[in-house]
Amino acid sequence: MKLVSLLFASLVLTTGAVAQTTVSSSGTNDALGASIAKMSSSLIRIAYLDGSSSDGTGTAIHIRDYNASMTYQGETTITAVSGVTSPRFSIPRLSRDGRGVVWYSSINATGTNTTTVAFAELKSTAYSGTETQPTVYLTYNYGANGGDGVIDSTMALARSTAISSTARLRPPAISNKTFGSNTYFVIVWPDLHDDSQDPGCGGRPNATVLFPLMQAIANSSGYNYIHHVSNSDQYSSPAINSTADKIAYVSGSQVYESGFTASGSGTPSMSGTTYVVSHNYSNSGVGGNGTSSEPQIDGSGDHVVFTTTSTDLRASDTNNMQDVYLWSSGTLSLPYSDPGEYASSAASSPNISADGGYVSFLCTNHNLLSSTVNYGINIGPHAYRWKVADSSLILCSRITTLDVNGKIQARSAAAPAVSDDGFFVFDSVETDIASGDRASYRDVIERHS
Numbered sequence: 001m002k003l004v005s006l007l008f009a010s011l012v013l014t015t016g017a018v019a020q021t022t023v024s025s026s027g028t029n030d031a032l033g034a035s036i037a038k039m040s041s042s043l044i045r046i047a048y049l050d051g052s053s054s055d056g057t058g059t060a061i062h063i064r065d066y067n068a069s070m071t072y073q074g075e076t077t078i079t080a081v082s083g084v085t086s087p088r089f090s091i092p093r094l095s096r097d098g099r100g101v102v103w104y105s106s107i108n109a110t111g112t113n114t115t116t117v118a119f120a121e122l123k124s125t126a127y128s129g130t131e132t133q134p135t136v137y138l139t140y141n142y143g144a145n146g147g148d149g150v151i152d153s154t155m156a157l158a159r160s161t162a163i164s165s166t167a168r169l170r171p172p173a174i175s176n177k178t179f180g181s182n183t184y185f186v187i188v189w190p191d192l193h194d195d196s197q198d199p200g201c202g203g204r205p206n207a208t209v210l211f212p213l214m215q216a217i218a219n220s221s222g223y224n225y226i227h228h229v230s231n232s233d234q235y236s237s238p239a240i241n242s243t244a245d246k247i248a249y250v251s252g253s254q255v256y257e258s259g260f261t262a263s264g265s266g267t268p269s270m271s272g273t274t275y276v277v278s279h280n281y282s283n284s285g286v287g288g289n290g291t292s293s294e295p296q297i298d299g300s301g302d303h304v305v306f307t308t309t310s311t312d313l314r315a316s317d318t319n320n321m322q323d324v325y326l327w328s329s330g331t332l333s334l335p336y337s338d339p340g341e342y343a344s345s346a347a348s349s350p351n352i353s354a355d356g357g358y359v360s361f362l363c364t365n366h367n368l369l370s371s372t373v374n375y376g377i378n379i380g381p382h383a384y385r386w387k388v389a390d391s392s393l394i395l396c397s398r399i400t401t402l403d404v405n406g407k408i409q410a411r412s413a414a415a416p417a418v419s420d421d422g423f424f425v426f427d428s429v430e431t432d433i434a435s436g437d438r439a440s441y442r443d444v445i446e447r448h449s
Contacts, residue, residue: 018400021070022436023425023444024048029059030442033091033415034425037098037354042067043126044423045098048444049091050077057088061103065126070448074127078120078135081105089118091415093171096242096299096354099124100185102172105137117172117189119218136218175244177217179264186244186262187216188229190236213238213249215268229260229268239297239304242354246301254278254287255295255306257327277304277327280312284330288313294349298356303328303388305350305359324350324361326388335359335386335393336368348381351417359386360396360416360424369395374407383413383426385447396424396447399432413445423448 024031029051037045044066051059065073081087090104105118120135172189190213213229229235239248240260247260247270259272276285278292288310295306304327311317313325313332324347326333336347347363362381373395375382383397397413411433413426424447431437434445 018398019070019447019449020400020434021066021446021448022434022438023064023446024050024062024441025436025438025443027051027438028441031062031444032058032427032442034417034427034444034446035092035094035101036417036419036423036425036446037094037096038419038421038423039098039124043073043098044068044070044419044446044448045094045122046425046444046446047092047094047101048425048427049089049103052442057090059086059088061089061092061101061120063092063094063101063120063122063127066446067126070446074129074131076122076127076131076133078118078133081118081137091171093174095174095176095185097176098122100174100176102174102187104171117187117216119174119185119187119216121185121219173238173240173247175240175242175262177244177262177264179217182219184217184219184264186240187218188238188240188247189214190238215262217262217264227263227267230270237293237295239295241297241301242299243301246297248277248295248297248304248306250293250295252287253291255292255304255308255327257295257297257301257304275327275330278306278308278310278313278325279330279332281314281332282312296350296352298352299354300356303352303356305352305361307348307350321346323347324359324363326352326359328356335361335384335391336363346381349414349416353418353420353422355420357388357420358418358422358424359388360384360418360426361386362413362416369393369408372407373398373410374403374405375410378410378412380410380412381414382410383416383424385416385418385422385424387422397426397428397430397433397445400434421448 031048031050032052034046034048047063049058050062061078064075087105092101092103094101099122101120103118118137172187175186177186213235215229216226235249235251237250244262248257255277257277258270258274261269261271276287278288280286289312290309292306292308295304297304307322309322347361349362351360364381366375385396386393397411399409403409411430413428416426418424427442427444429442431439437443
């Protein structure tokens with residue numbers, strides 16, 4: 001089995017220069033699912049879920065601030081939903097500028113297990129200590145036609161029989177848009193709900209269905225407008241760019257990108273050219289022969305990362321495993337050498353920085369960087385960061401010291417995310433990646449070298 005080609009094998013060897021910080025260094029609960037935003041040259045914001053349990057939900061959302069040297073500045077912690085006893089939260093997602101955060105939160109307002117999107121406006125400057133910021137919880141009252149709605153605390157924005165289902169754990173997408181003189185947060189999510197509680201569904205046979213993409217417009221005062229983006233039940237996993245004019249999503253078994261028209265008072269829409277992101281290597285208008293999912297989009301909307309089991313997105317992709325691809329203006333590329341070389345590899349959980357310069361992902365393959373990494377008996381998956389400009393690939397889930405042969409020592413990880421300038425976060429159950437790792441707990445780790 002040959003090694004990674006020279007084009008993709010530029011590994012940055014670091015020892016003491018590796019700067020790794022345990023973000024969740026306090027508390028007695030597991031922490032996971034971090035999101036990261038580089039807000040300025042001197043401010044890094046990280047949001048993560050704390051108090052997690054086996055169903056993937058937690059009891060608190062932490063938003064922590066650091067300077068560019070990863071010195072702690074302050075934080076806010078969200079633990080309550082107005083009128084709800086012991087709410088559970090899903091993994092959070094920051095907007096590209098770090099000022100907004102969204103997640104799903106369990107409530108029981110209608111007598112069934114329900115969920116709601118929560119929105120919090122955060123400070124544009126760093127927290128100086130532990131603070132509590134105003135939080136707006138968006139809930140949706142279905143209209144008679146299943147379309148437009150108004151905010152009503154007795155109804156749920158997105159319904160599901162269990163918050164622990166896969167769709168519930170993937171947070172909504174959030175961006176910003178200026179309407180007139182005001183800037184609002186644009187929140188987009190797939191509307192999963194119980195047909196029996198929405199007369200506009202037309203009597204669909206399934207109790208829980210994937211219904212249209214939805215859009216909410218909100219500011220610090222709360223709800224402004226909410227509407228269906230589309231009446232198709234084929235759309236899911238939306239990701240939106242920084243200026244809320246492009247959206248990536250899954251329809252059927254393929255990933256697409258489309259123009260997006262957000263609206264502060266009218267109907268939002270998919271607009272402009274729609275591209276098949278997960279396209280066949282010989283025909284950009286035809287989708288791959290497998291299932292593509294997990295799209296993430298950069299700030300400009302020019303780049304989309306996703307996973308696929310397709311074997312016809314690249315002529316050499318013959319491993320029949322899930323791989324990570326980067327789509328850029330119609331061109332597909334890989335953050336590692338052709339996957340046909342790795343018959344047992346599986347890549348997942350892609351993320352892309354706002355500037356499109358970095359991609360993060362997980363992979364279980366032990367040959368990916370075998371010339372410079374000692375994977376040992378650590379099964380993984382392991383967290384990687386790919387710099388698009390020079391195709392350099394580094395292993396981020398590692399300890400700072402090298403082994404006796406001068407190789408990097410790998411550790412397992414989950415939920416990687418990356419921001420501009422390559423600031424990288426992931427969570428891990430390992431206890432020797434960074435100082436502050438808590439024994440027996442899953443921690444969120446940041447790396448910035």
